[in-house]
Amino acid sequence: MGLAAAATALGLTTALSGCGALGGDGGDVTLTLVAADYDLTGGDSTKKYWDGVVTAFEAENPGVKVQVRIESWNDVDREVAELVKAGKAPDLAQIGAYADYAAADQLYAADQLLSIPVQANFLAPLVDAGEYEHTQYGMPFVASTRLLFYNEELFDKAGIDAPPTTWDELAAAAEKLKKKGVAYPFALPLGPEEAQAETMMWLLSGGGGYLDGLGHYKVDSEANVRTFTWLRDNLVAKGLTGPVAPAKLDRKAAFAAFARGEVGMLNGHPSLMQEAAKKGVKVGKTALPSTDGRDRAAMGVADWIMGFKQNGHRKEIGAFLDFVFSDENVLKFAGDNDLLPATVTASEAMRSDPAHADLREFLEALPDSQLPPVGKTSWAQVSGTVKQDIGKAVAPDGRPAEVLGRIARQATAAESAE
Structure with missing residues (x-):
């Protein structure tokens, strides 16, 4: 029509x-x-x-x-x-x-x-x-998607010519930003406020997700474990995520830091653009980088x-x-x-x-886009578990397979009780 x-x-x-x-x-x-x-x-x-x-x-x-x-x-x-x-x-x-x-x-x-x-x-x-x-x-009243936001002025100062399309390019850009003294080269908010959304963005860009092809929880899939292992080893362990540990960084604080010009890159939503622009931040936007640069579904x-x-x-x-x-x-x-x-x-x-x-x-x-599994009555419980625990997976001594496995077992139990 x-x-x-x-x-x-x-x-x-x-x-x-x-x-x-x-x-x-x-x-x-x-x-x-x-x-x-x-x-x-x-x-x-x-x-x-x-x-x-x-x-x-x-x-x-x-x-x-x-x-x-x-x-x-x-x-x-x-x-x-x-x-x-x-x-x-x-x-x-x-x-x-x-x-x-x-x-x-x-x-x-x-x-x-x-x-x-x-x-x-x-x-x-x-x-x-x-x-x-x-x-x-559920009738959708309003929607949004997520993109990678970057501070154009900080990119220019760090000599970054183009936004990253792969994870390796993202890590390299974060290294350059760190060398220029940027407080949060990449802000990774895995604190309890909104960690389930940040997690889903990374799972999708790594070729995974919360569910398998049959619509059942598969939080500890090989793809998901690889994603969080990469985050731990290539961003967090190298000091590229800023002064606050991801497990303690809430989205609201990360967005506020971006609007103050202290963040090089983060995963953002439309409402952040207006706040950042009011404070003079020139915001660049691009699709979230993936492991190999191929397009992945955005989180809706x-x-x-x-x-x-x-x-x-x-x-x-x-x-x-x-x-x-x-x-x-x-x-x-x-x-x-x-x-x-x-x-x-x-x-x-x-x-x-x-x-x-x-x-x-x-x-x-x-x-x-792909949306979180909001049609499952178990999602509220699973989402709460992710919020509380997922940040532990990227701690310097974190064990992604164990953390994701623990969340997966709780998710499967919650799903069985639906």
């Missing part, structure tokens, strides 16, 4: 959803939505976005009201879990995970809510990641929106979601937050818009 045709279909869907069939015989329906706060500066941009969406939706659908509650990312998943446990589930939640609720039969499937054009418009890897037992329950990330069954508002939830996923709304939110649209038509529109030229490499990487 071309951009214009798909947009027309989406527009028709939105219009049809407001044709008087909503609200039921008992009068108006009020939907509740709990949503995450994306404003990095402590402002109210997320609230303003949802206020605008709700106002426009209610004008087209007079039988439905929507109440939105914004919670910080530190609290939103817990807040929704507590509401569900107390028997007070919201109608909609825009949070980080859906699988536990899908496994407990608490969610509507996507095809019970969305019109066909809207459901068909999601990018394929995001649809796959939104499935629990081959049915889509998505946040999810879902509809809960408890209150029985299926038609109203579906109409609201059809409206939320219009190109106009998807592009507005993604553009305001330096993130990527989760839909095909909005991605095409953003890619062709010169105002978003700095996101083009991320957009190009997203359709072929």
Whole structure:
């Protein structure tokens, strides 16, 4: 479907959803939505976005009201879990995970809510990641991918002519940066904040991943052990990862150091560009280097929106979601937050818009990306184990095979208990 045709279909869907069939015989329906706060500066941009969406939706659908509650990312998943446990589930939640609720039969499937054009418009890897037992329950609200970021000025000072495409080139560039006194030639955040994501990026670029070809955990595969052995021997042991041990370096601290101009290279996401640029850092971006320079799948990330069954508002939830996923709304939110649209038509529109030229490499990487196994109810437990333990694999006396083996055994046990 071309951009214009798909947009027309989406527009028709939105219009049809407001044709008087909503609200039921008992009068108006009020939907509740709990949503995450994306404003990095402590402002109210997320609230303003949802206020605008709700106002426009209610004008087209007079039988439905929507109440939105914004919670910080530190609290939103817990807040929704507590509401569900107390028997007070919201109608909609825009949070980080859906699988536990899908496994407990608490969610509507996507095809019970969305019109066909809207459901068909999601990018394929995001649809796959939104499935629990081959049915889509998680609808991707917004996405991002990861690229290698490098400080162009530090590269120039170190005499590095081009960004690395292989691991050997990355290590050589880090050596040059170190000789020029760069504090973090390559920042490797394997601390507990977000280590599961940093780990996945390296596993993919080494030809491995968390899962085998059948979709089961294989954390200690030969490829994965080789990857972490290389990191230990070629970056950490040679003092190329900076003054803080990777096991103690959180992503937030690494990103802050990059924005201060103290980092030569790191694996970054779109939101970091804006922060670094504000502080005068000239950011270069390229695909994550691989062992041999061949293209590997980038890691994709998505946040999810879902509809809960408890209150029985299926038609109203579906109409609201059809409206939320219009190109106009998807592009507005993604553009305001330096993130990527989760839909095909909005991605095409953003890619062709010169105002978003700095996101083009991320957009190009997203359709072929791989996401963490968020459709497994065991993933939260496995992710937590990775966060706590993976940094030990690259310590000077670390034993990658043992650390990965221990995580693998726990992952397999968690998967068996699903």
